Amino acid sequence: MGIIKATLSLVVAVAVTYVLTSVLGTQFVLAEIQSFGLNISISDRIAATLHDIAGLVPVLLTLVSATFLIAFIIASIGARLFGSHHKGWYLAAGFTSLPVTMVLIKTAMGITPFAAAGSAFGLFLIALCGLAGGWVFVLLLRHRGA
Secondary structure (H helix, E strand, C coil): CCHHHHHHHHHHHHHHHHHHHHHHHHHHHHHHHHCCCCCCCHHHHHHHHHHHHHHCHHHHHHHHHHHHHHHHHHHHHHHHHHCCCHHHHHHHHHHHHHHHHHHHHHHHHCCCCCHHHHCHHHHHHHHHHHHHHHHHHHHHHHHCCC
8 A cells, every 4th residue: 555545544534533532522521511400502512512623633633643553553564464354454453542542541640531431331432433433544545446
């Protein structure tokens, strides 16, 4: 696969995963607020979501970018060493990279870096966001002739 093709595919996959994860995190926080009996309007949900998409760039976008870069390099090496299809490796890398990173940060630093990562269900949903990014990566590589 060409480096430009792979880089562009990675950028789009990171962007998709970032937006999905950001929206997920916002909705997790708003659900927690709503559990206290406060009503949150659709317009407030949209405003909070857009605010978080813009506001989480320094931390979450960096985290998604770094984890995907590492995970997809490992996936590429694994597929080459074990002669397997790249598709499964990239999907697995997307699915596991963010939850593993969140758990490692929690273990090493004692903090939950992202609100949704505070529960097993939240980690699973974060994994699904990563899976979507992995799928986009595979789709773009295949679409471009890889």
